[in-house]
Amino acid sequence: MDSQVMGTVSDLCVSSFQAFLCPTIPRSPPVPDDLTPEEQKELENIRRRKQELLDDIQRLKDEIAEVTSEIENLGSTEERKNMQRNKQVAMGRKKFNMDPKKGIQFLIENDLLKNTSEDIARFLYKGEGLNKTAIGDYLGERDDFNIQVLHAFVELHEFTDLNLVQALRQFLWSFRLPGEAQKIDRMMEAFAQRYCQCNPGVFQSTDTCYILSFAIIMLNTSLHNPNVKDKPTVERFISMNRGINDGGDLPEELLRNLYESIKNEPFKIPEDDGNDLTHTFFNPDREGWLLKLGGRVKTWKRRWFILTDNCLYYFEYTTDKEPRGIIPLENLSIREVEDKKPNCFELFIPDNKDQVIKACKTEADGRVVEGNHTFYRISAPTTEEKDEWMNSIKAAISRDPFYEMLAARKKKVSSMKRH
Numbered sequence: 001m002d003s004q005v006m007g008t009v010s011d012l013c014v015s016s017f018q019a020f021l022c023p024t025i026p027r028s029p030p031v032p033d034d035l036t037p038e039e040q041k042e043l044e045n046i047r048r049r050k051q052e053l054l055d056d057i058q059r060l061k062d063e064i065a066e067v068t069s070e071i072e073n074l075g076s077t078e079e080r081k082n083m084q085r086n087k088q089v090a091m092g093r094k095k096f097n098m099d100p101k102k103g104i105q106f107l108i109e110n111d112l113l114k115n116t117s118e119d120i121a122r123f124l125y126k127g128e129g130l131n132k133t134a135i136g137d138y139l140g141e142r143d144d145f146n147i148q149v150l151h152a153f154v155e156l157h158e159f160t161d162l163n164l165v166q167a168l169r170q171f172l173w174s175f176r177l178p179g180e181a182q183k184i185d186r187m188m189e190a191f192a193q194r195y196c197q198c199n200p201g202v203f204q205s206t207d208t209c210y211i212l213s214f215a216i217i218m219l220n221t222s223l224h225n226p227n228v229k230d231k232p233t234v235e236r237f238i239s240m241n242r243g244i245n246d247g248g249d250l251p252e253e254l255l256r257n258l259y260e261s262i263k264n265e266p267f268k269i270p271e272d273d274g275n276d277l278t279h280t281f282f283n284p285d286r287e288g289w290l291l292k293l294g295g296r297v298k299t300w301k302r303r304w305f306i307l308t309d310n311c312l313y314y315f316e317y318t319t320d321k322e323p324r325g326i327i328p329l330e331n332l333s334i335r336e337v338e339d340k341k342p343n344c345f346e347l348f349i350p351d352n353k354d355q356v357i358k359a360c361k362t363e364a365d366g367r368v369v370e371g372n373h374t375f376y377r378i379s380a381p382t383t384e385e386k387d388e389w390m391n392s393i394k395a396a397i398s399r400d401p402f403y404e405m406l407a408a409r410k411k412k413v414s415s416m417k418r419h
Contacts, residue, residue, distance in 0.1 A: 085112065088107075088110050088112055089107070089112055090129070091106070092106045092107040092110070092112055092113075093128075093129040093130055096130060096131070096134055096138075097130065097131040097134050098134075100134045100135075100137055100138035101138070101141075103134075104120060104138070107123070117145065117148035117149045117151075117152045118152045120149050120152075121149050121150075121152035121153040121155075121156060122152075122156065124138065124139065124149070124153055124175075125153055125156045125174065127174065127175075132174075132175050132176040132270040133175075133176045133178075133309075135174070135175040135176070136175040136176045136177055136178045136183075136187075137178055137183075139153055139175060139183075139187060140178045140180065140182075140183025140184070140186060140187055141183070142182065142183075142186065147186065150186065150187065150190050151190055153174075154171075154190045154191060154193075154194045155194065157170060157171055157174070157194060158198065159171075159194060159195050159198040159199065160198040160199065161199070162198075162199075163254075163257065163258065163261070164195065164209070164212060164213065164216065164258060165216060165258050165261040165262060166261075167191075167195050167198075168191075168213060168216060168217070168267070169267060169268070171191050172267055172269070173268060173270055174270075175270070176269065176270055179309060179310045179330075180310075188210055188213055188214065189206070189210060191213065192206040192207075192209035192210040192213060193206050195209050195213075196209050203245060203250075204245045204246035204248070205246055207244075207246075207409060207412065207413050208244050208245045208246065208250070208413075210409055211241070211244045211406060211409050211410060211413065212241060212244060212250070212258075214406045214409075215237070215240060215241055215406065216258060216262060217267075218406070219232060219237055219259065219262050220262050220266055220267050223262060223263055223266070224266040227358075234255075234256055234259045234260075237255060237259045238252055238255045238256070238259075241255060243414075244410065244413060246413070247413075247414075284306045284307055284308040285307045285308055285392050285395075285396055286305075286306075286307040286388070286389065286392040287304070287305065287306045287307065288304070288305060288385065288389075289302060289303070289304055289305070289381070290302075290303060290305045290314075290378050290379065290380055290381075290389070291303075291341060291378065291379040291380075292305075292314060292376065292377070292378055292379075293376075293377040293378070293379075295371065295372040295373045296372060300341060300379065303315060303316065303324065303325075304316070304317065304318045304320075305378075305389075306323075307389075307392055307393060307396055310328065310329050310330065310396050310397070311326055311327065311328050311329060312326075312327040312329060312347075312376075312393065313325070313326055313327075314327075322362065323362070324361060324362050325359065325360065325361035325362070325371065326359060326360050326361075327347065327357065327359045327371070327376060328358060328359065329347070329393065329396050329397045330358075330397070331349065331397075332347050332348065332349060332357065332397055333347070333348055333349070333350045333397070334346070334347055334348075334390055334393050334394055334397070335348070336386075336390065337377065339377065339379070341379040342379065342383075343379055343380040343381070343382060343383055343385070343386035344377060344378065344379045344380075344386075345377075345378055345380075345386060345389070345390050346375045346376060346377040346378065347375060347376040347378075347393070348374070348375040348376075349374075354374055355374065356370075356371065356372060356373065356374055357371060357373050357374065357375070357376065358370075358371075359371035359373065359376075
């Protein structure tokens with residue numbers, strides 16, 4: 001084979017390889033007409049292998065395009081799934097803030113929460129976007145499952161090497177303590193157990209921790225509430241807590257340190273977000289139109305009343321976002337009274353007929369001022385509604401549960417000591 005022919009075949013090989021690397025080359029070079037049969041056969045083999053390689057490259061390209069498309073689709077699908085999940089979680093949080101049990105049920109049904117006390121407790125402990133009042137209400141429920149969640153929730157708090165005030169600060173920041181005595185009792189009992197578990201030997205029993213915790217909460221109120229004029233001294237605080245350590249006294253230095261800690265820095269109460277009013281008025285104990293007698297000006301005005309969370313709220317219109325007045329029911333009494341208006345009852349302070357009831361109202365110019373009622377007289381449309389309102393309000397009235405429970409627990413400790 002002469003060198004000219006070999007050169008021609010080599011050129012063909014090079015051009016074929018270039019075509020393999022750059023399959024967009026429009027066409028192969030022309031075939032020389034002076035090739036021997038062997039050279040033609042070799043050239044045909046080269047072209048066949050080239051075509052096979054091109055077919056392989058195209059298949060690879062198709063596969064790469066298919067995989068790339070799948071990856072892109074997978075990414076967008078995952079993104080859509082995440083967006084949908086985030087929307088459902090946000091909806092679940094809103095539902096929780098309005099009705100805690102329904103919110104939890106929604107999250108479980110949509111596979112956003114496991115139906116276990118541990119998973120729900122972690123969700124509440126993390127607390128993102130959750131109303132602190134709603135968390136407290138849910139944790140305080142007496143259902144067996146809610147109690148399991150409460151204990152799992154408390155277990156997530158680490159109180160090791162914290163003094164009792166430090167531990168209480170952490171605990172009371174993670175939710176808002178509800179107003180009902182039984183709920184508070186269950187939650188503080190769980191707290192005392194957890195604190196003693198984390199700090200063995202500090203107190204003789206969980207009862208001691210429980211009683212002292214309430215004493216600290218009451219001390220915080222007494223020292224930092226402007227309405228309390230008689231501020232307790234450290235000596236009175238020490239005296240109040242004598243004999244609570246299974247009949248013995250706690251170290252005076254411990255009590256002094258706790259007193260100073262509260263005196264220097266009051267408990268921070270978590271503020272609720274904008275969902276607070278929505279939650280408050282979403283599921284009231286009772287609501288409806290009633291007539292209310294004015295405080296200074298004795299005229300009757302029709303107001304929309306809502307009874308919830310141990311408070312009586314009244315609005316000028318049902319569409320109002322903010323109440324015109326708020327009457328906390330703590331330490332009040334209710335009775336039926338005779339008046340020119342039918343079906344009357346009134347709220348009053350027992351044994352203090354001239355004392356102004358602790359309440360607030362919104363003036364026409366938007367200022368929030370203290371109420372000036374020594375009693376609130378209200379008229380219902382019918383006798384039946386009067387009876388229903390009175391029964392609902394009686395059930396909602398609380399008498400400072402802290403003092404009640406502290407007295408009950410001290411009584412329990414002293415009776416155990418005698419036996």
